[in-house]
Amino acid sequence: xxxSEKRKKRSERGSFIAENAAITVAIWIGFVxxxxxxxxxxxxxxxxxxxVHDGAHTASxxxxxxxxxxxxxxxxxxPQQVLTSLAQTPGVNVLSDNVTIITTPFATNVPVLxxxxxxxxxxxxxxxxxxxxxxxxxxxxxxxxxxxxxxxGIIPAIPGLTSPMNVTVGSQEISxxxxxxxx
Numbered sequence: 557x558x559x560s561e562k563r564k565k566r567s568e569r570g571s572f573i574a575e576n577a578a579i580t581v582a583i584w585i586g587f588v589x590x591x592x593x594x595x596x597x598x599x600x601x602x603x604x605x606x607x608v609h610d611g612a613h614t615a616s617x618x619x620x621x622x623x624x625x626x627x628x629x630x631x632x633x634x635p636q637q638v639l640t641s642l643a644q645t646p647g648v649n650v651l652s653d654n655v656t657i658i659t660t661p662f663a664t665n666v667p668v669l670x671x672x673x674x675x676x677x678x679x680x681x682x683x684x685x686x687x688x689x690x691x692x693x694x695x696x697x698x699x700x701x702x703x704x705x706x707x708x709g710i711i712p713a714i715p716g717l718t719s720p721m722n723v724t725v726g727s728q729e730i731s732x733x734x735x736x737x738x739x
Contacts, residue, residue, distance in 0.1 A: 590717055593701035597716045600647050600699045601723060607641035609727040612693040615655060616729035620736040621675035627736070630655055631673065634693050647700040649720070656692045657737050658728070676738045689734040694726040 615634035619627045635653045642648050654672040661668075663686070670676055672694075682689070700720040707713035715721040731737060 596702040608725045611638040612727035612729045651696045654694045658690045660688045689731040692728040
């Protein structure tokens with residue numbers, strides 16, 4: 557008689573506990589870590605944007621443009637302000653910066669860009685009744701994710717997710733001392 561009895565079917569109630577570890581690891585690798593990396597890149601990018609804005613704001617109050625003039629020069633203070641603002645932020649690497657003077661006549665409202673990192677030519681007469689003079693600071697930088705991965709056959713190099721991302725950030729402020737922008 558014992559052989560003729562049907563065997564009881566096993567319950568599947570505890571199988572989730574056994575498979576839970578593998579599912580948790582897959583969720584962390586597939587979703588949580590990439591979200592952490594993307595949010596870190598976004599945070600670092602916003603800090604870079606704020607640093608560039610601070611640099612342009614500092615440049616707008618400078619009394620001269622060229623370095624070595626003995627006064628507060630745009631070319632000295634704008635890049636230095638960006639680097640000071642980013643000093644405590646790991647993962648942001650400034651590659652280059654450009655400072656451009658933009659003259660916008662009131663009559664045409666068409667901006668005229670000067671050569672990057674150069675003061676206005678000495679032939680230019682500053683006329684604040686006919687023009688607005690602004691300083692534009694543009695910074696090229698790399699912003700790195702929190703956890704980087706080397707590119708392999710399985711994991712590709714994805715800027716901003718597994719490798720640093722190249723970004724360009726710019727900010728523009730009206731010059732408070734336009735007479736100092738001339739060479």
